[in-house]
Amino acid sequence: MTAPALSVQGLWKSFGALDVLQGIDLEVAEHEVIALIGASGSGKSTLLRCINLLEPIDGGRIFIEGEEITARDVNVDRIRRRVGIVFQSFNLFPHMRVLDNVTLAPRKVAKLSRADAEAAAMKLLERFGLAEKAGQLPDRLSGGQQQRVAIVRALAMQPDLLLLDEVTSALDPELVAEVLNVIRELAAGGMTMLIATHEMGFARDIANRVCFLDAGRILEQGPPAQIFAEPREARTRQFLNRIVEAGRL
């Protein structure tokens, strides 16, 4: 049996006196799409940032395909190549054209030639309808386009696992769909993804499994039909009721 794509064991993370993650256990199989839901501050973003090693962890272990990435002597940069992350605020490099945003890591990290990196990048940009934006600077693009570029930038490193951190939260409502469609396409293509989101309808459609985070723990997890229709935990019910009241589900 092959090792799971991602395995998180007893992950603990504190910011000062605040314990943001209090023993997260999570296993993700290859090609699986996991939606992380929960209130702001429940630890969704921190969990993703820990998996990408952007935050040093305070306890527990994380494995990618059986290899422990939280071991002391691990090469952090090599791990990060296998795990892509897309942020809520896009974080495109504003001084670089779209094409250079996408090719920077392939050229500098994967050591591709500029021609090879650009050819691959153009293919990706075309696939997501962004080819004509290749020569533009990010601030000429709409938020939805910028976020799609950010996804393409992460994909250019051909990660085994893609982490999406509330990627539609900073977008105007009418631009959300174009980004969600990209993620749907990735899911259909078999990309293993961990998606922190407030888009409950989307989570229900796309996820194989939904995890409800509450106060730094995964309080409940299961198939979307079960979590959204008959949550076991009172906290989950409360959370979902508020979402329904707000007309978001």
Added chain:
Amino acid sequence: MTALGGPDSPDPGGPVGLPGSRARRRGHDRGGAVRSTLVALVSTVVVFGILGYVAVNSPGWPAVQASFLDPDIFWSSLPGIASAFLTNVQLFLIAEALILALALVLAVARSSTSPVLFPVRLMATVYVDIFRALPGVLVIYILGFGIPGLNLPGVPTDPFLYAIVALTLIYSAYVSEVYRAGIASIHPSQAAAARSLGLSQAQALRHVVLPQAIRRVVPPLLNDFIGLQKDTVLVSYIGVVEIFRQSQIVESGTFNFTPYLATALVFLVVTIPLARFTDWLLGRQQDSSFAAGVKAGRARSGAGGTL
């Protein structure tokens, strides 16, 4: 942003307000602009007229005019002074190149966070503290007289060399702080995005943080460059024959201060355009960051929205 966005990019104003309102508003603006220009002109003429009148009618005016404003001495000393200024130009161009490089190294060292690099950070901090604290003239004196005075074999004695070294030491301390402010102004999410793609810390700095930081601090860098240009006269103290020393030489031969006025004019001619350019650049940076915000807003709300 800044140098890259800019006015050349196509930005149709978009349908703002009612048709015709824009033309009306522009007409109103023009009337206001003409009136303010007139007011500024009149007040300038009045103020400088009064100042000039007071100066020319002061009891010491004839003496000042004779010792500072002698046209014959002005024209006869100008060629020598202008050619001595070439030495200042050499000084500030060579020193500026060294300053920009050394200051960047210092700023990067001070911005490092790794515990292994603590000694580097400490050295850079001590360096910046010392050379910002010492008056420039003292550094120039100590280096220019002290080191050649050691009479060590093989140690050069050319004052020009010590002038360059002293100016570089003094200014790189200041300029490193400008760079450091620029680096600190780049949001950590930029470095995080670069690191998340697998770039090392050095690569993230080199390709993502520094290009943005340096672009942002070009105006203050130019400001320090103007300061450096003027401070090149300080090295006259260690025997470099540059513009100030040259005007002293003329003065001691003619007992007339007009050469200093010529020197002052040379600096004005060189420095003012650079100062104007710096202001223009700063204004454009502010405009374009505002325009970028508006554009992003429009792009977000679909084409053309109202503001």
